[in-house]
Amino acid sequence: MELLEEHRCFEGWQQRWRHNAATLNCAMTFSIFLPPTKDTTPPPVLYWLSGLTCNDENFTTKAGAQRVAAELGIVLVMPDTSPRGDDVADDEGYDLGKGAGFYLNATEQPWATHYRMYDYLRDELPTLIQDNFSVSDRCAISGHSMGGHGALIMALKNPGKYTSVSAFAPIVNPLNVPWGQKAFRTYLGDDTAAWREWDSCALMEAAGKGQYLPVLIDQGDSDQFLADQLQPARLADVASQRHWPLTLRTQPGYDHSYYFIASFIEDHLRFHAQHLQK
Amino acid sequence: MELLEEHRCFEGWQQRWRHNAATLNCAMTFSIFLPPTKDTTPPPVLYWLSGLTCNDENFTTKAGAQRVAAELGIVLVMPDTSPRGDDVADDEGYDLGKGAGFYLNATEQPWATHYRMYDYLRDELPTLIQDNFSVSDRCAISGHSMGGHGALIMALKNPGKYTSVSAFAPIVNPLNVPWGQKAFRTYLGDDTAAWREWDSCALMEAAGKGQYLPVLIDQGDSDQFLADQLQPARLADVASQRHWPLTLRTQPGYDHSYYFIASFIEDHLRFHAQHLQK
Numbered sequence: 001m002e003l004l005e006e007h008r009c010f011e012g013w014q015q016r017w018r019h020n021a022a023t024l025n026c027a028m029t030f031s032i033f034l035p036p037t038k039d040t041t042p043p044p045v046l047y048w049l050s051g052l053t054c055n056d057e058n059f060t061t062k063a064g065a066q067r068v069a070a071e072l073g074i075v076l077v078m079p080d081t082s083p084r085g086d087d088v089a090d091d092e093g094y095d096l097g098k099g100a101g102f103y104l105n106a107t108e109q110p111w112a113t114h115y116r117m118y119d120y121l122r123d124e125l126p127t128l129i130q131d132n133f134s135v136s137d138r139c140a141i142s143g144h145s146m147g148g149h150g151a152l153i154m155a156l157k158n159p160g161k162y163t164s165v166s167a168f169a170p171i172v173n174p175l176n177v178p179w180g181q182k183a184f185r186t187y188l189g190d191d192t193a194a195w196r197e198w199d200s201c202a203l204m205e206a207a208g209k210g211q212y213l214p215v216l217i218d219q220g221d222s223d224q225f226l227a228d229q230l231q232p233a234r235l236a237d238v239a240s241q242r243h244w245p246l247t248l249r250t251q252p253g254y255d256h257s258y259y260f261i262a263s264f265i266e267d268h269l270r271f272h273a274q275h276l277q278k
Numbered sequence: 279m280e281l282l283e284e285h286r287c288f289e290g291w292q293q294r295w296r297h298n299a300a301t302l303n304c305a306m307t308f309s310i311f312l313p314p315t316k317d318t319t320p321p322p323v324l325y326w327l328s329g330l331t332c333n334d335e336n337f338t339t340k341a342g343a344q345r346v347a348a349e350l351g352i353v354l355v356m357p358d359t360s361p362r363g364d365d366v367a368d369d370e371g372y373d374l375g376k377g378a379g380f381y382l383n384a385t386e387q388p389w390a391t392h393y394r395m396y397d398y399l400r401d402e403l404p405t406l407i408q409d410n411f412s413v414s415d416r417c418a419i420s421g422h423s424m425g426g427h428g429a430l431i432m433a434l435k436n437p438g439k440y441t442s443v444s445a446f447a448p449i450v451n452p453l454n455v456p457w458g459q460k461a462f463r464t465y466l467g468d469d470t471a472a473w474r475e476w477d478s479c480a481l482m483e484a485a486g487k488g489q490y491l492p493v494l495i496d497q498g499d500s501d502q503f504l505a506d507q508l509q510p511a512r513l514a515d516v517a518s519q520r521h522w523p524l525t526l527r528t529q530p531g532y533d534h535s536y537y538f539i540a541s542f543i544e545d546h547l548r549f550h551a552q553h554l555q556k
Contacts, residue, residue: 008500008531010541064342064540222286253286262342263288 001132004029010070011036014060019128023120024083025113030125031056033066033076034133042136044163044276045075045129046269047121049143049150052179053099055080059144062258068269074276075135079125081147083114095179096186102174103150104198106187115187118198121154122161140272142166144261145225148217149174149200152235156203159211164275166216166268168261169223172235175199179229204238215239215246216271218264220254279410282307288348289314292338297406301398302361303391308403309334311344311354312411320414322441322554323353323407324547325399327421327428330457331377333358337422340536346547352554353413357403359425361392373457374464380452381428382476384465393465399432400439418550420444422539423503426495427452427478430513434481437489442553444494444546446539447501450513453477457507482516493517493524494549496542498532 005016012035021028035043046069048059056078059065069076082088082101089110091097106115129135141162143151148170155165174180175195184195196202219232232248239246254260283294290313299306313321324347326337334356337343347354360366360379367388369375384393407413419440421429426448433443452458453473462473474480497510510526517524532538 007533007535007537008498008529008541009537014537061340061536064345066537066540067342220286251286255285257285258339259285259287259292259344262344263286 001128009033010066012066012070014066016056021083021120021124023116023124026083026085026088028080028084028120029056030080031060031078032129032133033060033069035070035073035075038073042134043073043075044136044138044140045077046272046276047139047141047151048076048078049103049121049141049147049154050078050081051143051145051147052081053094054147055099058258059261062262063265064262065265065269068266072269072273074269074273075133077125077129079121082117088114091186093182096183100146100183102146102183102187102198103153104187107194108187108189111187117150118154121150122158138163138276140164140166140276142268142272143170144168145230145256146171146179148172149180152200152215153198153203155213155215156200156207156211159207159213162213163278164214164216164272166271168218168264169220169225169230169256170200170217170232171230172232173199173201175202177229177231201234201238204235204242204244207242212244214271214275215244216268217246217248218251218260218268219248220251220256220260222253223256223260225256279406287311288344290344290348292344294334299361299398299402301394301402304361304363304366306358306362306398307334308358309338309356310407310411311338311347313348313351313353316351320412321351321353322414322416322418323355324550324554325417325419325429326354326356327381327399327419327425327432328356328359329421329423329425330359331372332425333377336536337539340540341543342540343543343547346544350547350551352547352551353411355403355407357399360395366392369464371460374461378424378461380424380461380465380476381431382465385472386465386467389465395428396432399428400436416441416554418442418554420546420550421448422446423508423534424449424457426450427458430478430493431476431481433491434478434485434489437485437491440491441556442492442494442550444549445510446496446542447498447503447508447534448478448495448510449508450510451477451479453480455507455509479512479516482513482520482522485520490522492549492553493522494546495524495526496529496538496546497526498529498534498538500531501534501538503534
């Protein structure tokens with residue numbers, strides 16, 4: 001692991017690291033915020049998954065999350081959104097290839113060689129964090145747009161791994177929206193049965209009752225992608241049918257930008273803190 | 279005026295505007311945060327001046343200031359750091375030309391045609407803000423690095439115009455540091471007597487007693503530019519001799535980045551609010 005940057009921030013440390021990710025067959029960069037040490041108890045971790053075109057720095061620089069994470073004693077881990085490097089397959093579209101890994105394991109070539117963000121986030125990165133930083137084994141997950149999709153599928157596919165999940169403007173039903181269909185056809189092939197393993201609505205419909213974990217979703221009603229790509233109400237409907245503890249808040253006037261995230265990230269951190277600290 | 283962007287943010291509005299700046303002979307972009315309306319009283323304004331290489335968006339996206347400005351009811355105005363456009367003289371260095379206007383009126387060609395940021399900030403921009411937004415006539419000013427220099431000279435040269443001034447890691451004595459000497463020689467010529475009009479230490483030394491306004495400065499002690507370019511203690515020394523109300527806080531471990539600004543911007547906004555609301 002190579003430390004690329006380190007900045008004092010809200011009495012803690014904002015760092016940026018590079019490491020060789022065996023799962024992804026490439027070097028990966030992640031950012032981490034380490035809150036000020038309050039006592040000898042290792043702090044819990046919140047993983048943040050970003051949206052299309054982002055890397056580890058968008059949330060780190062724009063969300064203003066460190067202030068509240070410092071207060072609550074939560075480590076923030078911001079991974080990249082796809083494998084990176086000259087050897088990694090890419091596409092001209094902003095919504096495919098680098099910056100658009102969709103947090104799944106690709107099965108189609110040329111993508112399957114590197115695009116295994118799901119395994120990377122489930123196993124390799126948490127192990128790396130546990131081995132190199134003083135953290136507890138309690139963690140939660142959150143994300144935005146494609147990263148909201150990522151956070152939800154990570155939580156729904158791994159009962160017991162996260163205490164709670166939250167999302168800003170998530171793609172909840174990629175099976176049925178253009179961004180998801182394009183990515184899934186490319187990464188997973190034409191058999192739509194395989195797509196259901198990476199769709200939050202399908203996963204929640206299929207989940208056992210013992211798998212419930214609390215979900216918080218914020219959605220701006222002026223979000224340009226709301227109608228065509230996001231539609232979080234579909235997941236809220238499934239949750240309602242399943243009596244799943246999901247809160248969907250519609251925020252009047254807010255769009256898809258980081259100004260929206262910055263406005264409500266404090267609520268998400270306090271929501272997670274409540275469950276992380278139990 | 280052309281509205282380029284608008285985002286809901288902390289129940290207020292973050293906007294980006296373009297207008298033709300007569301003072302600068304070019305089109306200029308500025309950002310503005312309008313806090314949520316609390317009552318019929320027009321809110322006061324805090325002008326923020328950014329550092330070398332920045333434009334109106336660095337502080338807007340990275341400082342997290344909108345949260346506190348929304349709470350306190352303060353309008354934030356973020357101008358650019360120099361004139362812009364293909365016709366505007368430039369230099370290869372990051373510390374000269376576009377992005378490096380030093381908030382002065384240039385007298386040397388080819389700079390004098392456009393580089394009149396001082397007049398723009400003193401007259402044209404405040405008039406534009408007053409004419410187009412619901413704001414009170416009370417204002418304060420703050421900035422970072424070159425923008426800290428800008429905020430201090432704006433306040434020191436215009437007694438009564440601002441209720442208070444603050445700065446993060448400001449260049450307080452450009453007369454005697456490499457950044458300032460390079461810029462002043464280029465923009466103002468070789469006669470160093472003319473430079474003193476744009477140097478905070480010299481201006482404070484020459485100020486009349488009735489001109490005192492409160493000054494808050496934060497400086498990180500791990501700032502890579504502290505020894506060679508900044509040295510805010512020089513201004514604190516002048517203030518001490520003149521019994522000027524200046525608070526210089528040294529922040530252990532903090533560097534020159536926006537992580538430093540984000541960590542302490544709340545203190546600066548509360549400092550200004552105290553004086554703006556009198």
